[in-house]
Amino acid sequence: MQIRFADARPEGDYALVIPVQGKDRSGLAALGTAQQTVTATLDRQRFEGEASSVSEQFIDDGGGTSRLLVVGVGKGDAKGEAAEKLGGTAAARLQTSGEKTAVIDLSGLGYDADTTARVGLGAALRSWRYDRYRTKLKDNQKPTLGEVVIVGGDSGGGQRFEQRWAPVVEGEPANVIYPQSFVERVRASIEGSGLDVEVLDRVAMEKLGMGALLGVAQGSMREARLLILKWNGAANGGQPTAFVGKGVTFDTGGISIKPAAGMEAMKWDMGGAGAVVGAMKALALRKAKANIVGICGLVENMPGGNAQRPGDVVTTMSGQTVEVINTDAEGRLVLGDAITYVQRNFKPSTIIDLATLTGAILISLGHEWAGLFSNNEELAGKLQAAGQESGDKLWRMPLAESFDRLIDSPIADMKNVGPREGGSITAAQFIQRFVENGTKWAHIDMAGKAWSDKAASTYEKGATGFGVRLLDQYVADVLER
Ligand code: BES
Ligand code: ZN
Ligand code: MN
Numbered sequence: 001m002q003i004r005f006a007d008a009r010p011e012g013d014y015a016l017v018i019p020v021q022g023k024d025r026s027g028l029a030a031l032g033t034a035q036q037t038v039t040a041t042l043d044r045q046r047f048e049g050e051a052s053s054v055s056e057q058f059i060d061d062g063g064g065t066s067r068l069l070v071v072g073v074g075k076g077d078a079k080g081e082a083a084e085k086l087g088g089t090a091a092a093r094l095q096t097s098g099e100k101t102a103v104i105d106l107s108g109l110g111y112d113a114d115t116t117a118r119v120g121l122g123a124a125l126r127s128w129r130y131d132r133y134r135t136k137l138k139d140n141q142k143p144t145l146g147e148v149v150i151v152g153g154d155s156g157g158g159q160r161f162e163q164r165w166a167p168v169v170e171g172e173p174a175n176v177i178y179p180q181s182f183v184e185r186v187r188a189s190i191e192g193s194g195l196d197v198e199v200l201d202r203v204a205m206e207k208l209g210m211g212a213l214l215g216v217a218q219g220s221m222r223e224a225r226l227l228i229l230k231w232n233g234a235a236n237g238g239q240p241t242a243f244v245g246k247g248v249t250f251d252t253g254g255i256s257i258k259p260a261a262g263m264e265a266m267k268w269d270m271g272g273a274g275a276v277v278g279a280m281k282a283l284a285l286r287k288a289k290a291n292i293v294g295i296c297g298l299v300e301n302m303p304g305g306n307a308q309r310p311g312d313v314v315t316t317m318s319g320q321t322v323e324v325i326n327t328d329a330e331g332r333l334v335l336g337d338a339i340t341y342v343q344r345n346f347k348p349s350t351i352i353d354l355a356t357l358t359g360a361i362l363i364s365l366g367h368e369w370a371g372l373f374s375n376n377e378e379l380a381g382k383l384q385a386a387g388q389e390s391g392d393k394l395w396r397m398p399l400a401e402s403f404d405r406l407i408d409s410p411i412a413d414m415k416n417v418g419p420r421e422g423g424s425i426t427a428a429q430f431i432q433r434f435v436e437n438g439t440k441w442a443h444i445d446m447a448g449k450a451w452s453d454k455a456a457s458t459y460e461k462g463a464t465g466f467g468v469r470l471l472d473q474y475v476a477d478v479l480e481r
Pocket of ligand 2: 269
């Protein structure tokens with residue numbers, strides 16, 4: 001999708017998009033002679049200009065008939081959010097409409113440069129689709145919209161879009177298949193971005209003693225990988241911030257196998273790793289002034305002749321031992337070793353991990369918020385603020401010694417599951433046991449957020465891209481100031 005910013009409407013055919021703020025229809029003045037009919041139509045459709053509401057009409061513009069979308073931007077949302085919804089709503093509505101070009105006319109809204117740019121961001125994000133495996137799409141189901149032109153906004157909108165938001169769109173993750181192909185896709189996608197890439201294979205991880213991560217991988221024919229992406233954009237060589245992603249490319253549960261119903265959703269169990277890669281790419285493309293290292297623990301969790309058994313004890317890279325009670329609690333095993341690796345090799349001042357870690361977080365927070373756990377008040381506050389700003393919302397959950405005790409094991413240093421109650425919290429306590437000497441740490445349990453069964457204003461159903469904008473916003477707010 002091509003997003004352009006212009007001073008005036010282009011020549012030629014296009015669908016015109018006019019935003020209106022609630023019942024304030026002053027934006028329609030731009031329609032000239034058609035205004036009266038359009039206003040009458042809106043009244044008869046009982047159109048009230050609520051956020052994301054659309055009235056689609058065809059108007060006679062003198063030379064011919066053209067499509068008009070009047071899109072509500074409401075009055076309730078913050079401006080940035082309203083702007084993204086406007087762009088997203090228009091793009092979604094026109095994507096397969098037959099129109100090739102959409103012109104969004106912002107005159108009269110008084111948007112500043114950033115808000116203008118975020119109309120483009122919404123349109124670009126919402127246009128992302130994954131059609132690779134649709135071989136039978138009828139012609140009239142295929143996307144036609146190739147270009148969105150934004151006019152009438154602030155003249156700085158185009159520059160703001162290129163510098164701040166276009167990289168974030170590029171940072172959307174793909175849904176990919178097994179550890180090695182994940183790495184290959186990432187390599188192809190970040191080529192030329194300036195990110196440094198390093199990959200550890202099974203043998204390298206064995207040498208480092210990453211027994212927990214490798215224990216999860218051992219039931220699969222597809223070998224594990226640890227993917228390390230580095231971005232050094234700060235002027236000084238200060239301690240980096242680390243992003244760590246759970247990249248379970250498929251989670252069957254292993255020998256503690258999951259029920260058949262719904263298991264296909266476990267292809268999304270690499271959502272944390274997808275977010276880390278997406279954010280790293282976005283930061284590199286916009287040359288963020290920060291030092292960041294992104295780590296993805298990539299494994300496939302399968303049952304098999306060599307799979308780990310419930311009751312196995314593994315030794316982690318940290319030296320701590322784990323009794324694996326349930327092979328389906330695999331994400332924490334992967335993250336534990338990945339976190340030790342990043343601390344030993346990069347000495348980060350802050351670690352933020354993202355993982356589709358527990359079904360229990362879905363029970364707590366549903367599909368709207370991801371869970372946030374942290375050992376540091378300031379870090380938690382800043383992440384929540386970045387969540388609010390980016391739309392990737394976070395709800396703080398507790399950590400406490402009393403929960404930590406629940407994962408003590410009678411035969412090893414810890415076991416990998418606690419009781420059913422508080423399952424997201426004991427999972428977080430497990431990860432915390434790998435955080436060394438007071439490093440600031442936050443864990444984001446995004447099990448309810450990696451994919452969605454229904455489309456929203458900035459994504460189609462399927463992968464949501466959750467976490468990319470959150471991390472990007474955190475870096476902008478905290479590390480680049
Ligand atoms: N990947 C799952 C968690 C998950 C569940 C993500 C539903 C998205 C939707 C994770 O590896 C898992 O299986 N967790 C178990 C932990 C349990 C065995 C302690 C769970 O939540 O049931
Ligand atoms: Zn999992
Ligand atoms: Mn699992």
